[in-house]
Amino acid sequence: MKFSKRIEAMQSSPVRKLVPYAQAAKAEGKKVYHLNIGQPDVKTPAVFFDAVRKFDAQVLEYALSQGIPELIDAIVDYYKANGLNYDSGEILITNGGSEALMFAMLAVCDPGDQILVPEPFYTNYNGFGSTVDVSLTPVTTTAENGFHLPSKEEVLAAITPRTKAILLSNPGNPTGVVYTKEEVRMLADIAIEKDLFIISDEVYREFVYDGEVHTSFASMEDAADRVILIESISKRFSACGARIGSLACKNKPLIAQIMKLCQGRLCVPTIEQVGAVELYKMPKSYYDEVCAEYKGRRDIVYKALQEMPGVLCEKPKGALYVVAKLPVEDAEEFIIWMLKEFDYNGETVMLSPAEGFYATSGLGKNEARIAYVLNAEELEKAMNCLKEGLKAYTALKK
Ligand SMILES: Cc1ncc(COP(=O)(O)O)c(C=O)c1O
Incomplete structure (x- = not known):
């Protein structure tokens, strides 16, 4: 066979x-x-398990394909607290950040297309890419340079007619880099110039040390319709086994397309979403x-x-x-x-x-x-x- x-x-x-x-x-x-x-x-914060214990429905039903409204609303508030502005129609709950990443790739790339990614990168990007017949074009970063990005010219040189998106994690897995505001701006400019999406994996948003400041791609307002924001509760709340992530984008037609993928896989586990609502209400x-x-x-x-x-x-x-x-x-x-x-x-x-x-x-x-x-x-x-x-x-x- x-x-x-x-x-x-x-x-x-x-x-x-x-x-x-x-x-x-x-x-x-x-x-x-x-x-x-x-x-x-x-x-994992006790509020997660408390909410799960209190769950007392008689039937464990499918949840809505986009996610339960309470969780989406909690994420809207979490974004607000981080100075980011998304409404409930711009957020989809996914089976971990992993599913959000795969959905984003599926939605913006055809087979044979390419995604530009600074390397070294989160290794599963490779796996997701091969699942959807998308190849990753690397832009190499080095320890000597603190794993920061090369010049705009070098990034532009790696873009081909088949490049559809820029993908990166910020803060970075595996490098620990926190991209500067200038770097985020530079990639946003490139995305606008070359008409690319930015798949911004910000699952480590809060894990920033030594007074560094995290700049979200979502704060680049002129690129808002091309930024796809990926989140996860796995590390943020030490809840890896819950498998709850999300995808946010201000481009509503794109959300409508990705919603078809959400409908195809029916829903994300109901009880874990109920627990995750309380996690997103954790204080600063x-x-x-x-x-x-x-x-x-x-x-x-x-x-x-x-x-x-x-x-x-x-x-x-x-x-x-x-x-x-x-x-x-x-x-x-x-x-x-x-x-x-x-x-x-x-x-x-x-x-x-x-x-x-x-x-x-x-x-x-x-x-x-x-x-x-x-x-x-x-x-x-x-x-x-x-x-x-x-x-x-x-x-x-x-
Ligand atoms: C950068 C990055 N993105 C996404 C994920 C996937 O997260 P999840 O467990 O929500 O699928 C991880 C997990 O380690 C990660 O490090």
Whole structure:
């Protein structure tokens, strides 16, 4: 039996593909610190579970395809609190930010079209792209330049007649970059000049450190009808398993088109939406606390990496990740070795190989993404374990 070229061309998630090695390590009795996946250990706010417990309908009905009105209204208010202006007819609830991203691609691209994306980028963009026969055209950014964008000319040079959109996460996964207002403006100008959509993935909006300011593409009013805003409760409220995201756009005809996709998949789980309503009502102090917690974790990871011989990285300014160059030839081989062959007092660490976060082949081979999603004590242990692992591995390779 033959499978489709489309499915065969799709890459396995670099974040998840090494999981069997982690499972084998655990079966051997090793403790594995998971710094490979953005699964935070921060508690989901109790209001979510309280709302779910109070849910007392006799029938668990389909919800409306666009999402329950209470959740849409709560997001309208959340946007307002962030200085962004969307009305309830401009927002669709989706099965995670993932579905919102895929719907956006489907709605603005035909098979064979291209989307411009700064690399390294959130690796699942690759998977979503291959699902809908859209290729990603990378604009390479580097640690040396803080993963900021190259000049306008360089970005323009990567645009072809088949480019339909610019896609980026801001703050950035995996780089931790927070794009400046000038960069956001520059991309908005390019989108207007070249008649492109901007798929702006702002799921880490609140995770910004060191006084950096996040500029939303939604604040660029002259580009409003081409900005598709992607949100998720996964990291914002540490509710990854709820699978609630959303898509917002001021271009109502586009929303009407995407609504057809929403109708086709019927609805998003009803009970999780009920819980999510309460999350979007959390006070500002909630975000401040969570942000302070992650900043502390970022500091631990960055300091530890600075002290490891041969490791190079840029201090991330946002999100929950850092990309580090390791003193190894092949980061994936090292990560597998850490799981298969190494332990430090019965413990080891799992990272994500960064190669799959690039579209340009050959880039990222000696890099790994580290997600600082564990509490301070566990992170200290994990980073110490990584230091010992690197020491042992580099000695072995000499
Ligand atoms: C940048 C970015 N966008 C989208 C997603 C997907 O979020 P969700 O869990 O809501 O599908 C993630 C998840 O890690 C992410 O990092």
